[in-house]
Structures are given as structure tokens and as C-alpha cells.
Amino acid sequence: MPGNDHYVRQILKSLSPDEDRVCLVYEDTPTRAGELSAAVRSAAAGLRAQGVGAGDVVAVMTVNNTPATLILRYAAGLVGAVVVHVGTVNAVNPGDVLRVREQFDIVRSTRARVFAIDADNAERARELRDRFERPVLLVALGDLGPDVVDLSVLPPDAFDLADAAQGELAVVTYTSGSTGRPKGVCWSYEVRNDVLARMAAQAHRQTVLITAPLTHTAAFTSDNVLVAGGTVVLHHGFDARAVLRAVERHRVTRMMLSAPQVYALKDHPDVNSADLSSLRDLMYTGSPAAADRLAEAVKVFGPVLCQIYGNSECGQMCRLSGDDHTRPELLRTVGRPVDLVTLSIRDLQDDRELPPGEPGEVCVHTPLAMTGYWDDPEQTARTLRDGRLHTGDIGHLDEEGYLHLRGRIADVIKTNGIKVYPAAVEGALAAHPGVAQAAVFGVADADRLERIHAVVVARDGHHVTADDLRDHVATTLSPNQAPAVVTFRAELPVLGFGKPDRLRLRAEAEEAARVPSHNEWEMR
Known part of the structure; x- marks a missing residue:
């Protein structure tokens, strides 16, 4: 592995050389690197003063895609806690908020000791807290009342980065899949540390627009951008007009959308007048994309489209590059495996590897996969077998190594x-x-x-x-x-x-x- 330095410490170290630069933009309001670092360290000192440490579970309940979501997650990470986002299980729509009962089930299952909240979620957090017989600590970045600990009180130097702690698990992401039952995807500190070290080594500064919830992989994208010295622009969700405006105003170089969102952006009446010259990577993922619509999008945006095939359990698996989009026959594929991913197609009956052209289950081996599902050893055992992650997707490889998807086994x-x-x-x-x-x-x-x-x-x-x-x-x-x-x-x-x-x-x-x-x- 490139290194095992604490992933949050890596991020904060990357902020220190130029503390006046803008590293975060929310609702067109900038946050400077020094401000973000200070807020995280103050909050971490506050958590530690309350006895929160390695292995404790911190449930983050904030309005999605706000600076508070990142600050509270990083602060919990610095003291070695496990962060569980309980705002939504929807990976694309930040406004799709879980109901009280669903949030209660998650915090009960994870045995969360701390609710990290904001003003908008204070009433709901108190309602959840009162349902438990065990004590639950409420914390926030500001004064929300006598029953909520203000994590912004202590000075930043009250937390020395040399004291950063880590347990086994760093983040648990709850995502809703084909079964309808939310699954807690567990990410270790070891994997998060490794990913951030790799991104820092690339030192590729970017300005990235994020419209998907910071409760899911968009949060990891933010980590990657910040550790490499880039800037994160946060939106509460996808709005084509607002996205076009943000690209022009903030000189956005990369964004990740769903295929239908790419279509909506392409069809928007402002697309031809917007200055999109800064955009280098228009990445899309999720549902299968229509080849004809992609060809139309290439004409509008140029050679910047990049398709990502991945899942919540291991991140990126395949990529269809900008150059690949110039070959019409490849637009029906999801690209070829990315670095560190070994992909194979396995027979559904005997698990043997199948040759090009034969359909079977898509399986991958990567050091950057999840450790398993929270409190679900049976599902973990079905998904992680013989050193491979079984995706549940059906597909085949062609002679050039491009992956063609056919759907889900269950579908x-x-x-x-x-x-x-x-x-x-x-x-x-x-x-x-x-x-x-x-x-x-x-x-x-x-x-x-x-x-x-x-x-x-x-x-x-x-x-x-x-x-x-x-x-x-x-x-x-x-x-x-x-x-x-x-x-x-x-x-x-x-x-x-x-x-x-x-x-x-x-x-x-x-x-x-x-x-x-x-x-x-x-x-x-």
C-alpha cells in the first residue's frame, strides 16, 4: 500500500500550505482551506472532550451537501469513530430524506452513541434520542440548546493532528438495493487511508461540482478532491440551469451525473450559450445509457464524456473514456477495468471463469473493496467469496476487454x-x-x-x-x-x-x- 496515514490527517495536511485558497463552495459562499481545517480540528477536540473515540459510532444527521456534513464526518474520523450517515439511502437525490422510523432502525442497528446534527435536524434528533433507553449524545457546530454539545467552542490547537486515532471501520454507507432492504456498506480506515494516499500522490487539482448526496460516494469524491488540493462546489441536488451556471462561474473541471441528468443537461436551452470550456470530465454512472443519446451528448459537450461502472461495495470497476466515446460501437459498453481492478465473468452454476462472449456474473478483485455489510454476515458471505466481490450483475467481456452489461441476476x-x-x-x-x-x-x-x-x-x-x-x-x-x-x-x-x-x-x-x-x- 502507498501508506497508512490517517485519511483525515492527509486531507488537513493538504489544506495547510495555502490556507487562504478557496477549497469549498456552498451556495456560492466560499470556505477557505484554513477555515475548514480549523473547524474540523475544533470539532474533533470537542468530541474527544466528550469521551468519543475509536470504535464509537457517530450518526451524522445534517442537511445534505452542506459544509457541516463534511466537517462533522472529518471530526469524527480524527477521533477514530465510525461515521454512519442517516439522512438518506438515495445516492442521487439529497432531498430524498429518510423517515423517522427508517432512521431509528439504522441508529439502533449500528448502536450509535452520538448524533451529530444541525439546526434543521435538531427536533428529529431529539425525537430519536428519546426512543432509546441508553444515553445518546447530541453534538452540533453551534449553540442548539443546553442538551446539545457545541463542537465549535474549543480552539483548533486543542487537537494535535499527531493524536489522530483510528479504529477498524471508518464509514458505513446505507444504500437501498434491489431487495429494498437498506444495506450498510462498511469501509475500513485502511482502505480510506490507501485511497487518499493514492489521490494525494497524483496531486491533480480539480474543481468538482457535486450534486449527489454527501452521504454516499460523493463524500469520497470530496475527500479525493480536497486531498489533491482541489475545490469542491456543493449543490443541494441536480438542476440543469444551476449546473450550467456553476460550471461557468466556478470554472468547474469535473462533475459526476447520472445518464438521465446528462440528457437533461444536453437538452437544456441554455447549454449552447453557457461557457463550458473549463469542463474536462463529464462523468456519468448508474442506469444504462442509450448509445444514440450518448452520441448526441458527445456532439454537444465534446470529448469530455466518461462513463463509470461501479457500485457501493467497491467504487469504480470500469471506465469508458472520452476517446472511447468516439467509437460508436463502444457506446453500448461500460468500458474496461480501471487500475487495481481484476474483472472476470463467472458461471452462475459452478463459478468457473467464462471466456469472452459468454454471459455470466460480473466479479471483481480489488484491494479497495468494502469489508462487508454491517451486521449481515450471510449477505457478506454471499457477496465476498474466494477473494472476489460478486456484483450480482450479468454481463460479458468482448475480445478487446470491454464489458457489456445485460442486467441484474435478480431482474x-x-x-x-x-x-x-x-x-x-x-x-x-x-x-x-x-x-x-x-x-x-x-x-x-x-x-x-x-x-x-x-x-x-x-x-x-x-x-x-x-x-x-x-x-x-x-x-x-x-x-x-x-x-x-x-x-x-x-x-x-x-x-x-x-x-x-x-x-x-x-x-x-x-x-x-x-x-x-x-x-x-x-x-x-
């Missing part, structure tokens, strides 16, 4: 005697000029036969019918893969970077199928 639809991969049907639907987004899943009918359902968001200004889309899929793929039921909606529910929540859509379709009425689910 495969068996109909008319064949296996239908939802991702393939979604890709065909997304290629239709009248479709903005699509989600495909299987629903069993009264005879227990699976039928293909599609939920579609039409593009603005386009009129498209269910029959149009069925004919399009039948021609593009095959009649057996055409959806039997097509529903139109204004938007899709999502889990992460544009990933459609098929579990929710399937449940709604099953409920509607039990109601004998001529409603929107019966658009034949």
Missing part, C-alpha cells in the same frame, strides 16, 4: 421460454426518439407466467404510444422481448444514480393487476 425475466434481460429492453426503449427514460421488469400473471412490463417517461414535445414502443423493441431486439404492458409516467422512482427502482414499480404493477379495472396499467 432476469423468464417469458415465452427465453430469458429476457431488462437492461437490453431498456436500452432499446431509450434509443427511441420519443423516450427519455424507461424501466423494465417482470410481473407474473394469474397463471404464474411472467410478462414484460415497461414504465416509460416520454421526451418533452414527443408523442409516443405503447404500440409504437412494442413495435420498436420487436424490431430492435425480437418480438419475444417486446413489453406486454407499457405505462407512461412523468418521472421514474430511482434508487441511485438514475437506477430505476424496479422493486417499487413491480410491487405497484402487481397491486394494480389485482384490480379488475381499465386503468393506465392496461395500455395494451
Whole structure:
């Protein structure tokens, strides 16, 4: 490993050479490097004074994508605590806040000793605290009342960086997957230290716009940017007009969006007048992207698009570079494995490695993977086997080493005697000029036969019918893969970077199928 220096200490050391430079921008308000470092050290001193240390669990309950979210996480990290974000399990929408019951389940499961809060979450934190018989400490960056410890009181020099502590786990990220049950993805100090050392060694300064919640991988992106001497621009969520304005105003060089967000940015009326000359990397991830829409985006943004294939359990696995986007045949792939990742396709029955062209489960080996799922040894054992992380995705490698995804193992639809991969049907639907987004899943009918359902968001200004889309899929793929039921909606529910929540859509379709009425689910 490049080194095992504490990851937060690495970040704070990177801030010290030029304390007057702007390292963080929130709502167009800048935070200078010296200010951020001082706030983190003061808060860490406050936590230590309260006896918080290695192995204690600190639940962060703040408005997403504010400086407080980063400061409280870094302060907890400096004293060796485990940080658990309990704001949301949605990796793309900061405004999708968990309900009280869901937050209670997380803090109870993790046995959180401390709630790190802000003014907007004080009332809810007190409500949660009062549900526990054990004592729970409330802390904040400011005076929120006599029952909340103010972590901004002690001077920064009350915490010596040489005293930074670390336990085994650094961060637990709760994410909602295909099962619908939130999973706590555990990240060790060892891995976080290693990643930050690698990023610091690159010393590649960037100005990065973040619209996804700091409760998930966007937080790690912030770490990477700050340790390399860059600047983080925080937005509360994705708004195409605000994003274009931010790129121009702050000279943003990199941002990470979902594929549907790239489409929205491309289609925005201000895109042609905005100054995007600073942008070097327009990265997108999440749901499968439509090759035709990507080709259109390349024409608008130039050779800056970069597709990332990854997951919450190990981060990036594959990358489709800007140069790759100039080859139309590659736009249907998710790229090739990145450094430190060894990728293989495994047979679903006997786990043997499959040759190029044969579909199987995508498995990876990387030193930068999670340690497991919080308090779930069975799921951990299913996911981490023989030194490999089993993704649950189905795909195949081609002769050049590019990965082609077909969908999730759990999502495969068996109909008319064949296996239908939802991702393939979604890709065909997304290629239709009248479709903005699509989600495909299987629903069993009264005879227990699976039928293909599609939920579609039409593009603005386009009129498209269910029959149009069925004919399009039948021609593009095959009649057996055409959806039997097509529903139109204004938007899709999502889990992460544009990933459609098929579990929710399937449940709604099953409920509607039990109601004998001529409603929107019966658009034949």
C-alpha cells in the first residue's frame, strides 16, 4: 500500500500550505482551506472532550451537501469513530430524506452513541434520542440548546493532528438495493487511508461540482478532491440551469451525473450559450445509457464524456473514456477495468471463469473493496467469496476487454421460454426518439407466467404510444422481448444514480393487476 496515514490527517495536511485558497463552495459562499481545517480540528477536540473515540459510532444527521456534513464526518474520523450517515439511502437525490422510523432502525442497528446534527435536524434528533433507553449524545457546530454539545467552542490547537486515532471501520454507507432492504456498506480506515494516499500522490487539482448526496460516494469524491488540493462546489441536488451556471462561474473541471441528468443537461436551452470550456470530465454512472443519446451528448459537450461502472461495495470497476466515446460501437459498453481492478465473468452454476462472449456474473478483485455489510454476515458471505466481490450483475467481456452489461441476476425475466434481460429492453426503449427514460421488469400473471412490463417517461414535445414502443423493441431486439404492458409516467422512482427502482414499480404493477379495472396499467 502507498501508506497508512490517517485519511483525515492527509486531507488537513493538504489544506495547510495555502490556507487562504478557496477549497469549498456552498451556495456560492466560499470556505477557505484554513477555515475548514480549523473547524474540523475544533470539532474533533470537542468530541474527544466528550469521551468519543475509536470504535464509537457517530450518526451524522445534517442537511445534505452542506459544509457541516463534511466537517462533522472529518471530526469524527480524527477521533477514530465510525461515521454512519442517516439522512438518506438515495445516492442521487439529497432531498430524498429518510423517515423517522427508517432512521431509528439504522441508529439502533449500528448502536450509535452520538448524533451529530444541525439546526434543521435538531427536533428529529431529539425525537430519536428519546426512543432509546441508553444515553445518546447530541453534538452540533453551534449553540442548539443546553442538551446539545457545541463542537465549535474549543480552539483548533486543542487537537494535535499527531493524536489522530483510528479504529477498524471508518464509514458505513446505507444504500437501498434491489431487495429494498437498506444495506450498510462498511469501509475500513485502511482502505480510506490507501485511497487518499493514492489521490494525494497524483496531486491533480480539480474543481468538482457535486450534486449527489454527501452521504454516499460523493463524500469520497470530496475527500479525493480536497486531498489533491482541489475545490469542491456543493449543490443541494441536480438542476440543469444551476449546473450550467456553476460550471461557468466556478470554472468547474469535473462533475459526476447520472445518464438521465446528462440528457437533461444536453437538452437544456441554455447549454449552447453557457461557457463550458473549463469542463474536462463529464462523468456519468448508474442506469444504462442509450448509445444514440450518448452520441448526441458527445456532439454537444465534446470529448469530455466518461462513463463509470461501479457500485457501493467497491467504487469504480470500469471506465469508458472520452476517446472511447468516439467509437460508436463502444457506446453500448461500460468500458474496461480501471487500475487495481481484476474483472472476470463467472458461471452462475459452478463459478468457473467464462471466456469472452459468454454471459455470466460480473466479479471483481480489488484491494479497495468494502469489508462487508454491517451486521449481515450471510449477505457478506454471499457477496465476498474466494477473494472476489460478486456484483450480482450479468454481463460479458468482448475480445478487446470491454464489458457489456445485460442486467441484474435478480431482474432476469423468464417469458415465452427465453430469458429476457431488462437492461437490453431498456436500452432499446431509450434509443427511441420519443423516450427519455424507461424501466423494465417482470410481473407474473394469474397463471404464474411472467410478462414484460415497461414504465416509460416520454421526451418533452414527443408523442409516443405503447404500440409504437412494442413495435420498436420487436424490431430492435425480437418480438419475444417486446413489453406486454407499457405505462407512461412523468418521472421514474430511482434508487441511485438514475437506477430505476424496479422493486417499487413491480410491487405497484402487481397491486394494480389485482384490480379488475381499465386503468393506465392496461395500455395494451
